[in-house]
Amino acid sequence: MSVLNFNVNGVSKSATKLESKARSFNITIDEPEDLGGKDEGPNPVEYILAGYAGCLNVVLNLVAKEKGIQINSLKLDVNGDLNPSKLLGGNEDRAGFRGINVNIEIDSPASKEELEVLLFEAKGRCPVNDTIANPTPIQYAIKQQVFVN
Amino acid sequence: MSVLNFNVNGVSKSATKLESKARSFNITIDEPEDLGGKDEGPNPVEYILAGYAGCLNVVLNLVAKEKGIQINSLKLDVNGDLNPSKLLGGNEDRAGFRGINVNIEIDSPASKEELEVLLFEAKGRCPVNDTIANPTPIQYAIKQQVFVN
Numbered sequence: 407m408s409v410l411n412f413n414v415n416g417v418s419k420s421a422t423k424l425e426s427k428a429r430s431f432n433i434t435i436d437e438p439e440d441l442g443g444k445d446e447g448p449n450p451v452e453y454i455l456a457g458y459a460g461c462l463n464v465v466l467n468l469v470a471k472e473k474g475i476q477i478n479s480l481k482l483d484v485n486g487d488l489n490p491s492k493l494l495g496g497n498e499d500r501a502g503f504r505g506i507n508v509n510i511e512i513d514s515p516a517s518k519e520e521l522e523v524l525l526f527e528a529k530g531r532c533p534v535n536d537t538i539a540n541p542t543p544i545q546y547a548i549k550q551q552v553f554v555n
Numbered sequence: 556m557s558v559l560n561f562n563v564n565g566v567s568k569s570a571t572k573l574e575s576k577a578r579s580f581n582i583t584i585d586e587p588e589d590l591g592g593k594d595e596g597p598n599p600v601e602y603i604l605a606g607y608a609g610c611l612n613v614v615l616n617l618v619a620k621e622k623g624i625q626i627n628s629l630k631l632d633v634n635g636d637l638n639p640s641k642l643l644g645g646n647e648d649r650a651g652f653r654g655i656n657v658n659i660e661i662d663s664p665a666s667k668e669e670l671e672v673l674l675f676e677a678k679g680r681c682p683v684n685d686t687i688a689n690p691t692p693i694q695y696a697i698k699q700q701v702f703v704n
Binding site: 539 | 558565569572575597599601608609626630632639640650660667671681686696697699
């Protein structure tokens with residue numbers, strides 16, 4: 407399979423709300439009221455955690471299938487601590503997640519060792535895990551619209 | 556403001572679909588058909604890009620307000636190239652995004668230089684930018700359920 411390009415584009419509806427699209431899907435992002443928004447959708451970092459959980463679901467199932475490991479049920483809890491100091495203009499801590507915790511609850515007849523191998527391989531092949539665990543190059547371009555009235 | 560914890564938890568509904576929750580919000584993650592899913596929601600990496608775009612909206616508006624920069628409209632396009640080789644068991648390239656491109660279209664009476672300063676500061680204070688651009692520590696825990704019939 408060749409290299410894939412994924413794209414999301416959005417329009418700012420307020421200082422906290424973005425209406426975005428990924429292909430045919432609408433994704434609304436907002437902040438809760440205590441972070442200055444109107445709580446009209448999950449907030450940006452919650453989408454990061456959701457994407458992470460969703461990716462692990464895909465890769466755990468994919469690797470389990472390859473290894474003949476049966477999964478009867480799978481639950482994922484992904485959470486992270488974030489110090490908002492830098493976001494708000496301060497200087498404590500880093501701006502992003504201090505760390506992320508992934509808790510996996512699996513019902514499977516596989517041995518503990520088989521599950522550890524499954525998890526190790528899934529982590530290494532998970533696009534979101536790699537994007538977050540390791541540095542990812544980012545390029546910015548800014549285009550200023552000029553309106554003449 | 557003290558350190559905040561954000562949480563998403565989900566239940567696997569198929570090898571590609573995760574039904575997850577962030578507070579009161581349901582977030583459905585699936586893969587398109589050409590990636591083995593039923594296309595019942597955006598895919599994991601699209602949520603990463605959406606969270607990124609949403610975060611930049613928040614921080615650009617926040618920093619612009621502090622600096623007295625007027626934003627009349629703001630559009631964000633975030634995309635990234637991903638080689639699925641590693642995900643599929645191969646060895647080419649890294650598993651995650653090779654790189655992410657952020658394209659900002661802004662209508663503002665600010666000067667080009669003011670917008671460059673705005674962008675520079677917003678990048679540095681954006682939790683999602685920092686989480687992705689720099690390594691983020693991740694801890695895994697796996698719990699095996701044992702059902703006795």
